[in-house]
Ligand SMILES: Nc1ncnc2c1ncn2[C@@H]1O[C@H](COP(=O)(O)OP(=O)(O)O)[C@@H](O)[C@H]1O
């Protein structure tokens with residue numbers, strides 16, 4: 001394989017990897033704060049993609065404009081899924097820790113419900129959004145860079161930076177960090193922990209609202225697309241270090257480049273096997289992930 | 295008699311179906327220091343956790359200045375004015391001292407007065423002003439305890455509960471802490487303090503209760519308790 005093909009693969013891997021990182025941000029945030037593995041994470045991304053698609057198909061809205069709707073919509077969905085479906089788990093025994101398995105089963109239920117509702121409503125057909133940006137590229141050193149992917153990549157960096165800044169400097173961000181560190185101490189300091197959880201879950205989903213809309217110009221949509229994104233997000237989060245925002249981006253980049261380069265040598269399906277190999281190798285070397293604190 | 299600052303009647307509580315507390319009665323007159331004494335595992339922390347809303351009580355009643363705080367969620371209890379500094383400090387170790395203190399001021403009332411209260415906490419514990427930008431994990435045990443008490447004060451409590459504030463502190467730090475607590479009392483609030491330093495706390499307290507196996511077995515003024523034979527034998531080793 002020549003150098004040109006390889007650099008092209010690396011660049012594409014970085015772009016899609018950044019997007020993987022952006023998609024995984026919410027999963028990492030939610031786990032970092034609530035210790036809940038949201039199995040329905042990918043389903044919420046799928047929901048955002050359908051939302052963006054519908055606005056394009058019915059109103060002719062450009063997917064980038066539909067962000068104005070998908071982000072608040074996903075925030076509200078996340079806020080209420082936590083408030084209505086997940087919070088009873090925390091209220092059941094106020095003082096005791098929620099076991100990860102029960103939260104995982106519960107969100108797996110949410111995944112089944114969301115995916116099947118969408119399947120019922122839209123059928124299994126593959127849908128795609130045709131907008132000009134899909135085919136636009138800019139050239140850097142003679143290599144074409146797809147504009148839609150580049151925008152997704154940049155959005156991931158910006159969102160990660162903004163989220164870190166907000167968590168560090170806002171009142172709500174401080175309450176979220178305090179709750180993540182010590183739930184009981186946060187309650188005893190007067191923090192409304194359930195509200196913090198609602199906002200955290202809402203935020204984690206709102207980020208998916210953004211990436212759903214950024215993905216549709218170059219990603220076709222099916223009701224089961226969520227699962228593969230969900231699994232990738234899980235890999236990314238564990239690779240980068242659970243709860244770490246820069247770790248999420250780093251893990252995404254690593255996975256993206258690895259997948260992209262590996263698929264130059266083998267078929268895309270076997271490349272996925274190699275991704276799991278990478279995953280296991282890194283966890284053997286650094287059990288807490290790349291940026292994680294043990 | 296005036297309305298008690300805190301009034302607990304026939305409180306039953308525990309973990310799951312198990313009762314740890316079996317019919318607790320407790321009255322705190324306004325602007326007093328009340329000591330709660332008891333061996334390890336007697337249920338002292340369980341009582342505070344229940345009053346704070348972290349544990350759901352099985353039965354009973356708890357009133358703060360005549361208003362029920364029974365079964366409220368923890369942040370509401372804090373808003374009403376019952377605030378505890380929990381056993382083992384429970385600081386947010388990844389945050390600066392200043393941030394730990396600021397977290398304490400959540401409710402509207404406390405938020406509005408936040409800068410003033412912070413200033414008062416710094417006056418009470420000057421070392422915290424110097425170190426405010428440092429991570430809470432860099433402090434000694436005694437200083438961490440100051441942060442924990444300061445954080446509770448930031449919520450503007452009407453009743454402040456301190457769960458073993460002197461745990462793990464050097465004797466000199468314990469003395470200083472007790473001086474600070476006496477100063478806090480001048481702030482027009484009521485203090486419920488759980489302590490293993492029985493002699494020291496009863497000298498300071500206006501009133502005391504003894505909790506044994508989830509039941510209050512003894513109560514009286516500090517002087518009365520210090521003169522009690524059973525208490526002297528069990529807790530002072532005299
Ligand atoms: N999380 C818990 N789950 C079950 N039992 C507990 C828990 N915490 C404390 N206990 C039990 O409750 C009793 C009282 O404990 P605690 O209130 O911590 O005592 P104290 O503060 O007086 O030392 C003890 O017998 C203890 O074993």
Ligand SMILES: [Mg+2]
Nearest residue numbers: 338339340381
């Ligand atoms: Mg205790």
